[in-house]
Amino acid sequence: MPEPLKNSLTVRCSCGRVQLEAAGAPIISLACHCDDCQAGSLAVEALPGAAPVRDAAGGTPYVLYRKDRVTCIEGATLLKSYKLKDISATNRIVATCCNAAMTMGFDDSRHWVSMYRARFETDVPPLEMRICTKFKAGDSVIPDDLPAYPGFPLKFMAKLVAAWIPMLLRR
Ligand SMILES: [Zn+2]
Ligand SMILES: [Zn+2]
Known part of the structure; x- marks a missing residue:
C-alpha cells in the first residue's frame, strides 16, 4: 500500500450530501x-437549482487531478452522468440532490479527471492559465489576469504527461 497522500481536499455539492x-x-x-x-x-447550469460553474469570462475553471486520486466518500448513488450528445466523448457528473456539477471526464481511459473549481470552498488551488480561448463566445472578453492560450499549450500537455508517467510505473 502506498503512503496516504497529504493535503487531501474535500469538495461538496451545494447541499452537502455528495462529497x-x-x-x-x-x-x-x-x-x-x-x-x-x-x-x-x-x-449543467440550466438544471433546476444548479449553481454556476463558469467564470465571468465564460470559461469553466477546473482543478485537474489524477483519476486514481479522486474518490467519492459520500453520496455516490446520487451522482449522475450527463452527456451533451450520445456520441460525445465527454461526460459531466452532477450531484442529483442539488444539481451541482462535480466533475468532467472522458469515456476513454484518459488518466485525469477535471473537478469543477466552483465546488472548492477552502484551499482553492489558484488558476494557472486559460486554454482554448480561440473558442470564446463572440462578446466575451478574456481578461489578462492569467496566461491565455488559443489551444492546448505545451506546458499543459507536459503536466498531463508528467502526471501519467508515475501511474504507468504504478507509483
Ligand atoms: Zn447536493
Ligand atoms: Zn474544454
Whole structure:
C-alpha cells in the first residue's frame, strides 16, 4: 500500500450530501474556454437549482487531478452522468440532490479527471492559465489576469504527461 497522500481536499455539492475527496497536489488548475466546455457548462447550469460553474469570462475553471486520486466518500448513488450528445466523448457528473456539477471526464481511459473549481470552498488551488480561448463566445472578453492560450499549450500537455508517467510505473 502506498503512503496516504497529504493535503487531501474535500469538495461538496451545494447541499452537502455528495462529497468527493481529492488526494495530493492537483495536476493543474485552469479555465477552459473550448466549445465543448461552454456547451456542457451551460447545460449543467440550466438544471433546476444548479449553481454556476463558469467564470465571468465564460470559461469553466477546473482543478485537474489524477483519476486514481479522486474518490467519492459520500453520496455516490446520487451522482449522475450527463452527456451533451450520445456520441460525445465527454461526460459531466452532477450531484442529483442539488444539481451541482462535480466533475468532467472522458469515456476513454484518459488518466485525469477535471473537478469543477466552483465546488472548492477552502484551499482553492489558484488558476494557472486559460486554454482554448480561440473558442470564446463572440462578446466575451478574456481578461489578462492569467496566461491565455488559443489551444492546448505545451506546458499543459507536459503536466498531463508528467502526471501519467508515475501511474504507468504504478507509483
Ligand atoms: Zn447536493
Ligand atoms: Zn474544454
